[in-house]
Amino acid sequence: MRVVVIGVGVMGLSAAAELSTRGHEVIAIDRFDVGHRFASSSGATRVFRLAHADRDFVRLAIWNHELWKRLERDIGRPLRLTRGLLWRGGLAEDVAHALFAEGVEHEQVDQARQAQLFPELRWAGEGAVVWQPEAGAVRADDSLRACLTRLRRSGGALVGSCTVDSVEPLPSGGVEVVADVSGTRTTWVADRVVVAAGPWAGPLLATMGIEVALTTSLAQVTYVKGGDDIPWSSRPCLVDVPPDGSSFGFYAMPTPGIGYKVGLDDPVRPFSESDFEREPDSLREEEAAQRVRRELPAFDATPVRSELCAWTESVDDRFVIDRVGDIVLACGDSGQGFKFLPMFGEVLANLVEGKAHPDAVAADVASLGLARFAGEEVANVDR
Ligand SMILES: Cc1cc2nc3c(=O)[nH]c(=O)nc-3n(C[C@H](O)[C@H](O)[C@H](O)COP(=O)(O)OP(=O)(O)OC[C@H]3O[C@@H](n4cnc5c(N)ncnc54)[C@H](O)[C@@H]3O)c2cc1C
Known part of the structure; x- marks a missing residue:
């Protein structure tokens, strides 16, 4: 099959790599390039975890964990740093219940044990x-980079500086993708298209008659030194949700070669399609540093x-992943998408091929579909 993938953030690039590895002819296109800083997937690290408050996300995370191992074997190097996670405060009871229900090892810890795990x-x-x-x-x-290697070694193509303007279904099946490549109008005809346009997904999908309610904002993360006296790179991740709302949620992770990366759940400003300013806010940076000093x-x-x-x-903070005719779509990352990199590749490639997902997670993957918003109206979804 010939497949055009729009967007090479984590969702699109993992799909492109998987589809190409499965033997499809893949053209992955992006208005910028892999790892650019205007969207969502740039930066050194992201938290990965099995801990979720929803049981279905725990099941997906368990599957995803196995897919990470497969990807790391295939690429020949570890892509993750396993250091554990302390989840404190809001939702911690739900997380413990979900982990218990799915048989995942975990421990509810007291102060002494917490101090032992993370002094x-x-x-x-x-x-x-x-x-x-x-x-x-x-x-x-x-x-x-690992996804790019998989894409390239299996013969997939990457076209950067290419902005897709429209995707038209063809009467005989398949789609025509129309794009602007450095001022030149270019078209590709493909059997399927994967639309993974991150913060631009809502408007682009709307041009295809697919309405998804999405809210996009810009958030800031700060890397702090951690310090030479502290083996910060051996320290766990932290998710801290103040149960009383007295301060913003806080997350932190070791980041090799840089320090400790921290973020506050407090968006800087709404995302605008034409706003390419990415200068960090110094007051927010100081706020993050203060939180590190406190915690x-x-x-x-x-x-x-x-x-x-x-x-x-998305409106329910869950991914939106589905297929409408020959269009496969993935968006609504809800600030938790990176860790699901290998799962996105697998799920999106399965949707392109019309292949079933594993029984253990099929219902969970289906629950990410458009039907949850539109009910009966999404009659033409072909799974
Ligand atoms: C501050 C912050 C912290 C986060 N922390 C974590 C974390 O700890 N753990 C975790 O798992 N996740 C985390 N995430 C979420 C994670 O980064 C995202 O879920 C993920 O990067 C989303 O990837 P994407 O592929 O959907 O979108 P993007 O990375 O935004 O990719 C979309 C791509 O589509 C391209 N594109 C758009 N429109 C067009 C067009 N018309 N033509 C061509 N190309 C187009 C864009 O250029 C872009 O490259 C965090 C996110 C933020 C912002």
Whole structure:
């Protein structure tokens, strides 16, 4: 099959690599290039975890974990740093229940155990705390490179600086993809198209008659030094959701060669299609450093640098993944997509081929579809 993939963020690039590896003719196109800083997938690291408050996401994460191992074997190097995760505060009870229900190893920890697992972490008081060892940092930029390697070695093509304007279904089946490549109008005819346009997905899909309600904003992350005295790269990830809403949620992860990466769940500003300003906000950077001083007082909270990143939420904070005729779509990453890199490749390639997903997760994958928004109206979805 000939497949055009629009967007080479983590969703599109993993799909392109998987489809090409399965023997399809793949043309992956992007208005910029792999790892560019205007969308969502750039940067050194992302948290990966089995811990989720929803049981279906735990099941998907377990499958995804196996797919990561397969990808790491295939590419010949580890793409993740397994350091464990402490989940503190809001939703921690739900996380513990979901992990227990799916038989995933975890531990509800008291202050003494928390101090043993993460000595630099200050105890935040009341509330449940869950420890889950199968978690850590994905080497994000290296993982994108791994997908690119898979795409290229299997003969797939990557076209950068190419903005898709429209996708038209053809009467005889398949689609015509019309794009602007450095000022020149270019068209491709393909059997299927995968639309994985990240923060631009909503408007692009609307031109194809597919309406998905998405809200996109720009969020900031800051890398702090961690310090030479602290073996920060051996420290776990942290998800901290103040149960009383007294401060913003906070997440942190070891980032090899740089320090510790931290983020606050407080968007900087709404995303606008024509806003390419990505200068970090210095006040937010200081806010993040202050939070590190408070939560991790032994760490060197000196900021190394900060980055802005686009975050595209669906109405229920779950991915939107489906197939409508010859269009396969993936969007609504809801700030938690990177860790699912290998699953996206597998699911999107299966949808392109019309192949069933494994029984253990088929219902969970189906629950990410458009039918949850449109009910009976999505009659032409072909699964
Ligand atoms: C601050 C922050 C922290 C995060 N932390 C984590 C974390 O710890 N763990 C985790 O798992 N996830 C995390 N995420 C989420 C994760 O980064 C995203 O889920 C993921 O990167 C989304 O990838 P994507 O492929 O959907 O979109 P993108 O990476 O945005 O890719 C979309 C691509 O489509 C291209 N495109 C768009 N329109 C067109 C067009 N018309 N023509 C051609 N190309 C087009 C764009 O140029 C872009 O390259 C975080 C996100 C942010 C912002």
